Amino acid sequence: MASLLLFITTILISSLFIIIFSIANQKNNKSKAHHLSLPPGPRGWPIIGNLLQLGTKPHETLHALSKTYGPLLRLRFGSVTVVVANTADVASQFLRTLDANFSNRPPNSIAEHFAYNYQSPAFVPYGPRWRMFRRLCTTHLFSTKALDDLRHVREEEVALLACKFVQTKDTNTSVGVEVGKEVDACAANALTRALFKRRVFEEENGPDGGEFKKALEEVLKLSAAFNVEDFIPFLKALNVRGFVTRLKKVHHWYDDTLTKIMEEHKTKTKIVSGGESEGKDFLSMLLGLKKGGNGDEVADNKLTDTDIKALLTDLFTGGTDTTSSTVEWALVELIRHPDILTAAQKELDSIVGRSRLVSELDLNNIPVLQAIIKETFRLHPPAPLLIPHTASEACEVAGYHVPQAATLLVNVWTICRDPNVWSSPLEFDPSRFLPGGKNAEVDLKGSHLELIPFGAGRRICLGMRLGLRMTTLLVASLVHGFDWALPDGLTPETLNMDVEFGLTLERSVPLVARPIPRLAHEAYEV
Numbered sequence: 001m002a003s004l005l006l007f008i009t010t011i012l013i014s015s016l017f018i019i020i021f022s023i024a025n026q027k028n029n030k031s032k033a034h035h036l037s038l039p040p041g042p043r044g045w046p047i048i049g050n051l052l053q054l055g056t057k058p059h060e061t062l063h064a065l066s067k068t069y070g071p072l073l074r075l076r077f078g079s080v081t082v083v084v085a086n087t088a089d090v091a092s093q094f095l096r097t098l099d100a101n102f103s104n105r106p107p108n109s110i111a112e113h114f115a116y117n118y119q120s121p122a123f124v125p126y127g128p129r130w131r132m133f134r135r136l137c138t139t140h141l142f143s144t145k146a147l148d149d150l151r152h153v154r155e156e157e158v159a160l161l162a163c164k165f166v167q168t169k170d171t172n173t174s175v176g177v178e179v180g181k182e183v184d185a186c187a188a189n190a191l192t193r194a195l196f197k198r199r200v201f202e203e204e205n206g207p208d209g210g211e212f213k214k215a216l217e218e219v220l221k222l223s224a225a226f227n228v229e230d231f232i233p234f235l236k237a238l239n240v241r242g243f244v245t246r247l248k249k250v251h252h253w254y255d256d257t258l259t260k261i262m263e264e265h266k267t268k269t270k271i272v273s274g275g276e277s278e279g280k281d282f283l284s285m286l287l288g289l290k291k292g293g294n295g296d297e298v299a300d301n302k303l304t305d306t307d308i309k310a311l312l313t314d315l316f317t318g319g320t321d322t323t324s325s326t327v328e329w330a331l332v333e334l335i336r337h338p339d340i341l342t343a344a345q346k347e348l349d350s351i352v353g354r355s356r357l358v359s360e361l362d363l364n365n366i367p368v369l370q371a372i373i374k375e376t377f378r379l380h381p382p383a384p385l386l387i388p389h390t391a392s393e394a395c396e397v398a399g400y401h402v403p404q405a406a407t408l409l410v411n412v413w414t415i416c417r418d419p420n421v422w423s424s425p426l427e428f429d430p431s432r433f434l435p436g437g438k439n440a441e442v443d444l445k446g447s448h449l450e451l452i453p454f455g456a457g458r459r460i461c462l463g464m465r466l467g468l469r470m471t472t473l474l475v476a477s478l479v480h481g482f483d484w485a486l487p488d489g490l491t492p493e494t495l496n497m498d499v500e501f502g503l504t505l506e507r508s509v510p511l512v513a514r515p516i517p518r519l520a521h522e523a524y525e526v
């Protein structure tokens with residue numbers, strides 16, 4: 001008994017010491033941080049700060065500034081201090097060492113007027129509701145089992161795409177297909193079938209397709225740059241550009257559409273106790289949870305209709321363009337590097353043969369294709385500055401003071417081009433990731449800060465596992481199923497490589513290419 005008492009007392013006293021020590025340490029860090037200078041950066045204009053200097057391609061402007069100001073750069077957007085992490089080391093301090101302090105998002109109009117006033121997973125404050133969204137998705141949508149259960153959906157959609165490409169061969173020989181647009185519809189249909197069993201891009205001019213596409217394009221346009229209204233409050237109040245009005249309009253469209261889909265689901269799907277339902281899709285599961293009784297202490301009875309719509313909106317906007325733009329860039333790079341395309345085709349032929357399309361089950365042992373995917377994410381990260389984070393408290397990073405409420409941008413674009421990490425950084429060279437290559441150990445999952453297209457730390461992309469599976473399946477299928485020719489007059493050397501900065505980094509000029517089937521005829525039958 002006496003030894004038990006001694007044991008408990010020792011534990012209590014040591015815990016007390018640890019708490020006192022960590023509070024003292026935090027205070028010490030904070031007061032130390034106040035005596036440090038801010039990171040270096042260019043002078044800004046009164047009121048607007050550096051906003052006008054950003055131009056239409058902020059990632060390139062910041063890349064250029066990183067060469068003058070180094071690994072940690074400071075800017076001012078209106079009244080907001082912005083710090084930019086330009087190396088893997090500095091990114092690691094923000095997203096690993098100080099991850100908890102940077103797990104919130106800064107105030108912004110998209111979150112307020114489009115994402116249900118900060119209620120969607122991408123913008124909800126770090127805390128119990130954020131954790132609830134993450135847990136719901138990681139368990140019911142992105143777990144290995146959930147992903148395996150819906151493998152057939154992704155494969156069917158990719159097969160439909162391949163079949164469509166085979167048919168266009170006869171009708172449009174000299175021009176070709178707009179690859180990104182077609183892949184976007186495919187990714188969106190696979191996703192919305194998993195979410196609520198509907199193909200939203202039914203047909204090009206079908207009832208849903210047109211509207212969904214228009215709404216998505218509007219969201220992408222509105223997220224296209226740093227919006228001055230977010231940094232200069234009186235501009236927001238004046239609504240001069242009509243920006244907030246447009247955001248509200250597209251929000252209402254999504255809200256109405258999702259309300260209709262939910263109402264249809266409520267009547268069509270018989271919800272049975274325990275959150276399981278006859279129509280086994282993600283929305284049915286959420287509606288089941290809303291009724292309670294699933295044993296999930298946070299979600300049961302607390303999941304509102306608004307939560308469900310906010311979640312679906314984020315999954316839809318976050319999960320389509322990111323995938324399609326990566327697939328389009330991969331294909332562009334392969335057209336520009338025919339030897340690498342041939343190596344990937346050879347690898348896939350040896351595993352899949354020529355009488356069927358690729359299946360996700362083939363994708364485990366394909367080092368060349370996996371290296372192509374990594375190299376595409378390195379050179380063309382869809383979110384070159386991630387989604388902005390904010391400092392909950394002032395802190396010290398790399399010897400500089402980062403004030404409370406500073407916005408953090410992680411400059412993935414620059415980190416992925418750092419010559420200290422990557423040899424010939426501007427070259428498309430997947431072999432760096434192959435066994436024996438200089439970066440063979442690097443993966444995409446947030447543990448190697450030099451390659452973080454999905455982010456890292458607590459706010460790492462929620463849909464990463466699906467994004468990786470779908471991107472790999474699509475690139476593998478397009479490479480294995482087709483040879484690719486450019487329209488008359490274009491050569492790989494003259495392909496336009498300009499980018500447009502937006503919610504994702506898109507090609508300024510979409511890739512149009514002619515798919516030439518290379519498998520047995522029956523492989524494309526659906």
Ligand code: HEM
Binds near residue numbers: 460
């Ligand atoms: C190629 C595919 C994808 C890429 C490159 C990508 C990239 C990213 C990035 C960079 C972030 C921000 C990380 C940060 O703030 O530090 C993010 C967040 C997020 N992504 Fe993705 N994403 C992809 C696919 C998807 C898919 C398929 C979904 C869902 C269907 C999705 C849903 C989300 C959500 C909900 C967040 C917010 C997470 C949070 O704030 O906690 N993404 N993604």
